Amino acid sequence: MNLRLSSETMHASCVAMDGRAVLIAGPSGAGKSDLALRLIDRGFTLVSDDQTIVRKENNRLIASAPATIAGKLEIRGIGIVHMDTVSDVPVALAVDLTSEIQRLPDDSRERKILGIGVPLISVDAMTASAPSKVALALDRLGLTF
Numbered sequence: 001m002n003l004r005l006s007s008e009t010m011h012a013s014c015v016a017m018d019g020r021a022v023l024i025a026g027p028s029g030a031g032k033s034d035l036a037l038r039l040i041d042r043g044f045t046l047v048s049d050d051q052t053i054v055r056k057e058n059n060r061l062i063a064s065a066p067a068t069i070a071g072k073l074e075i076r077g078i079g080i081v082h083m084d085t086v087s088d089v090p091v092a093l094a095v096d097l098t099s100e101i102q103r104l105p106d107d108s109r110e111r112k113i114l115g116i117g118v119p120l121i122s123v124d125a126m127t128a129s130a131p132s133k134v135a136l137a138l139d140r141l142g143l144t145f
Contacts, residue, residue, distance in 0.1 A: 007055035014047035026097025031125025
């Protein structure tokens with residue numbers, strides 16, 4: 001039997017906790033790596049920085065790093081540092097980095113990736129509460145596996 005796996009490389013950083021990955025997407029300079037670093041300080045583990053391979057497998061999305069950047073995180077002002085990393089983690093939450101945040105967004109927002117819906121939140125990465133908001137959203141809205 002020939003199973004066709006579909007995948008795409010996303011312009012997103014990715015961290016994971018307890019076997020669930022969080023994709024962090026936004027334009028260059030929006031704070032993807034910075035937010036990933038602050039989440040790592042909260043106990044998350046790096047999956048990938050800036051580019052993440054997402055593949056569809058058994059009706060769920062699996063995140064991993066391209067081989068060329070696996071285990072590396074760019075920290076502005078310091079450079080590229082090596083980090084502990086995990087791979088092949090199911091995607092449970094998507095984060096869109098923006099400075100335009102709705103005060104009371106709809107809980108049913110989602111991003112379609114490879115035809116699969118993933119819960120979506122918007123966060124301003126430059127706020128002190130951004131890591132707390134992501135951790136809370138993962139607990140309350142994130143997919144479970």
